[in-house]
Amino acid sequence: MSPSRIDEALAEGPAFIPYLAAGDSGVSGSEATGGSEDVPSSGVESTKEYVRALVRGGADIVELGLPFSEPIAEGSTIQNAIVRSLSGGMTPDVYFDLVEDLDVGVPIVCMTYYNLIYRYGDEEGPEPFVRRAAEVGIDGFVVPDLPAEEADPLREACDTYRLDLIFIVAPTTRGERLRRIMSQVSGYVYVQARLGTTGARADVSDQTDTSLGRLEEWDVPKAVGFGISEREHAERIVAGGADGIIVGSALVDIVAEGETDEGTVAERLERKARELKEGALAGAESRPQPERP
Amino acid sequence: MSTSKFGRYGGQYVPEALMPAIEELEDAYQRFVLENDEGFVDEFRARLRDFGGRPTPLQHAEALSARYDREVYLKREDLLHGGAHKLNNALGQALLAKYMGKGRIIAETGAGQHGTATAMACAHLGLDCEIYMGERDINRQRPNVFRMRLNGAEVNPVTTGRGTLKEAISETMRDWATSVEDTHYVIGSVVGPHPFPRMVRDFQAVIGEEAREQIREKAGRLPDSVLACAGGGSNTMGAFDEFVADGVGLYAVEAGGSSLEVDEAAGVAPNSASLSTGSEGVLHGARTKLLQDADGQIMESHSVSSGLDYAGVGPELAHLVDEGRVTPVNVDDDGALEAFHRLSQLEGIIPALETAHAFAFLEEEYEDLGEVVIVNVSGRGDKDLESVIEETAERDIEGTPDMDVFRGGR
Numbered sequence: 001m002s003p004s005r006i007d008e009a010l011a012e013g014p015a016f017i018p019y020l021a022a023g024d025s026g027v028s029g030s031e032a033t034g035g036s037e038d039v040p041s042s043g044v045e046s047t048k049e050y051v052r053a054l055v056r057g058g059a060d061i062v063e064l065g066l067p068f069s070e071p072i073a074e075g076s077t078i079q080n081a082i083v084r085s086l087s088g089g090m091t092p093d094v095y096f097d098l099v100e101d102l103d104v105g106v107p108i109v110c111m112t113y114y115n116l117i118y119r120y121g122d123e124e125g126p127e128p129f130v131r132r133a134a135e136v137g138i139d140g141f142v143v144p145d146l147p148a149e150e151a152d153p154l155r156e157a158c159d160t161y162r163l164d165l166i167f168i169v170a171p172t173t174r175g176e177r178l179r180r181i182m183s184q185v186s187g188y189v190y191v192q193a194r195l196g197t198t199g200a201r202a203d204v205s206d207q208t209d210t211s212l213g214r215l216e217e218w219d220v221p222k223a224v225g226f227g228i229s230e231r232e233h234a235e236r237i238v239a240g241g242a243d244g245i246i247v248g249s250a251l252v253d254i255v256a257e258g259e260t261d262e263g264t265v266a267e268r269l270e271r272k273a274r275e276l277k278e279g280a281l282a283g284a285e286s287r288p289q290p291e292r293p
Numbered sequence: 294m295s296t297s298k299f300g301r302y303g304g305q306y307v308p309e310a311l312m313p314a315i316e317e318l319e320d321a322y323q324r325f326v327l328e329n330d331e332g333f334v335d336e337f338r339a340r341l342r343d344f345g346g347r348p349t350p351l352q353h354a355e356a357l358s359a360r361y362d363r364e365v366y367l368k369r370e371d372l373l374h375g376g377a378h379k380l381n382n383a384l385g386q387a388l389l390a391k392y393m394g395k396g397r398i399i400a401e402t403g404a405g406q407h408g409t410a411t412a413m414a415c416a417h418l419g420l421d422c423e424i425y426m427g428e429r430d431i432n433r434q435r436p437n438v439f440r441m442r443l444n445g446a447e448v449n450p451v452t453t454g455r456g457t458l459k460e461a462i463s464e465t466m467r468d469w470a471t472s473v474e475d476t477h478y479v480i481g482s483v484v485g486p487h488p489f490p491r492m493v494r495d496f497q498a499v500i501g502e503e504a505r506e507q508i509r510e511k512a513g514r515l516p517d518s519v520l521a522c523a524g525g526g527s528n529t530m531g532a533f534d535e536f537v538a539d540g541v542g543l544y545a546v547e548a549g550g551s552s553l554e555v556d557e558a559a560g561v562a563p564n565s566a567s568l569s570t571g572s573e574g575v576l577h578g579a580r581t582k583l584l585q586d587a588d589g590q591i592m593e594s595h596s597v598s599s600g601l602d603y604a605g606v607g608p609e610l611a612h613l614v615d616e617g618r619v620t621p622v623n624v625d626d627d628g629a630l631e632a633f634h635r636l637s638q639l640e641g642i643i644p645a646l647e648t649a650h651a652f653a654f655l656e657e658e659y660e661d662l663g664e665v666v667i668v669n670v671s672g673r674g675d676k677d678l679e680s681v682i683e684e685t686a687e688r689d690i691e692g693t694p695d696m697d698v699f700r701g702g703r
Contacts, residue, residue, distance in 0.1 A: 068589075074467075116588065118575055145575070147312045173310075177312060
């Protein structure tokens with residue numbers, strides 16, 4: 001089978017993979033839309049602008065969150081973004097239209113919770129959601145509340161429409177569970193850097209190295225997420241063997257903060273993206289080079 | 294069929310970080326609860342007896358029997374230590390955590406009864422305990438908050454969403470995702486990922502086991518109907534489990550709230566009747582019946598009773614309803630409040646507002662329930678008095694006490 005767009009993006013060196021909650025313009029729905037209930041335009045337009053800024057800054061793949069009302073894997077930063085987006089009127093159809101309009105030239109991964117996938121369309125199961133996702137140009141999924149045990153129906157639909165299904169490997173994942181995930185995953189494996197929920201942290205957890213070590217033999221690219229917020233984190237994680245870094249909360253914080261003396265949200269997102277991408281590249285350069293024969 | 298499912302419902306829809314803990318729990322459930330390894334079940338039963346006060350009585354309700362012209366029996370879970378059926382499960386899970394070598398317990402609570410029971414069980418067994426509770430529920434249920442803290446538990450207010458049970462469950466799952474290696478999450482109802490729905494049902498099944506034996510002794514036969522209120526459904530499954538294989542009528546009484554209509558645009562269901570009005574979806578680890586909008590976003594639920602105020606229900610109960618074995622019914626807030634006062638006056642029992650829903654259904658439908666009826670009195674109503682005073686003042690309910698008028702001192 002020919003490589004997917006995600007495979008191609010990851011083949012070009014260490015990848016910077018930013019996350020944003022679709023429809024989050026940083027302000028609550030009623031403020032964003034002037035109180036209108038059915039016009040989520042402000043959040044949608046902001047998201048397009050922000051994604052383009054991240055791509056200019058060096059994003060190789062974009063994880064775009066489709067907000068679910070009960071995001072049990074998220075910390076407070078992304079929870080708040082989800083509340084803002086939902087109160088602005090975000091729905092799966094608005095999300096799909098947003099992605100269709102994006103056209104940024106990098107793969108888009110839809111990150112959402114299983115109930116939204118399961119409920120979409122008139123037919124039961126994940127197929128209608130995946131079909132529509134493929135139509136609008138989505139390249140893969142991350143579904144935090146769908147472990148490998150429950151993933152067969154979504155895996156089958158993804159195979160039908162040639163979308164990647166990315167699984168999370170946690171610091172607690174070991175032994176038989178690792179093998180089960182390895183047999184299901186495509187695109188990249190999302191290596192959860194630490195236990196807990198999403199959220200920017202000041203340091204890199206030692207759990208990251210242990211987790212990467214456990215996956216050393218896998219030939220699927222490994223992208224590390226949860227807690228990464230600084231250039232130095234990116235550098236260290238890539239130097240430690242990661243093929244990519246995933247950054248969410250540190251970017252969502254910029255969106256939430258809005259315009260500051262340092263520039264507009266888009267300007268600051270672009271700068272942050274560049275900083276993180278440079279960190280990843282520096283990490284790749286500092287890896288021990290294989291000995292020449 | 295996977296043992297994690299009840300027909301099409303159930304399963305394990307949780308973040309990967311929790312899956313190893315859930316597998317560990319499955320092993321412990323199999324070993325200690327189902328196979329009684331190391332005498333777990335014997336110790337659990339002994340503690341339920343000596344600490345918990347089991348068996349609870351099956352009381353013949355004389356005034357209600359006369360009122361409805363049939364034999365009404367009350368399974369008095371309100372007399373269990375802590376004042377509700379919740380201790381059966383909390384003690385079982387806390388003891389299991391101890392057998393598993395986990396020293397920290399977390400739990401969510403809505404009305405506070407599960408939090409109270411968990412705090413008591415942890416104090417009894419020497420375990421650390423933290424409870425997550427919605428801010429709105431903290432305000433509605435202050436006596437229970439104080440009881441938890443008296444027992445040494447920390448209570449963490451949850452401010453997201455409407456600050457009720459749904460948000461408290463999500464927040465507890467977030468804590469568990471961080472602390473899973475040394476912490477057990479004592480889920481308070483027959484909800485969540487497998488094995489919780491089965492395990493909680495097994496811990497609560499003592500209600501029906503006793504009731505079955507007691508009704509045979511007192512009435513010389515099985516009941517025609519068993520009534521229990523249903524939020525998540527733990528007292529419901531506990532009361533029903535022993536009767537599922539027989540022809541006994543099983544009625545799960547849900548909170549109809551102020552209306553069965555939903556406001557899709559606002560994302561609000563003014564009820565908590567997931568079995569009666571919900572649709573299939575995935576929430577908090579299981580596929581089940583949910584209150585959700587057309588896109589699959591979970592709705593805010595409502596009930597005058599905090600303990601029933603939840604947008605989902607246990608997957609086994611959803612399955613039994615689909616199979617036609619359990620009948621889902623509902624009564625509204627007004628009916629529940631009227632029943633609260635009626636039972637207090639007629640029988641001298643102040644029921645939990647949750648339980649009052651079952652009595653409201655009895656009042657409405659007694660003619661169709663047969664000659665011998667058991668109502669599961671899931672808990673006592675002391676915790677609800679502040680809510681009841683407030684809610685009663687807004688309604689015209691016959692025979693309620695007027696706190697400004699006294700006829701004593703003659």
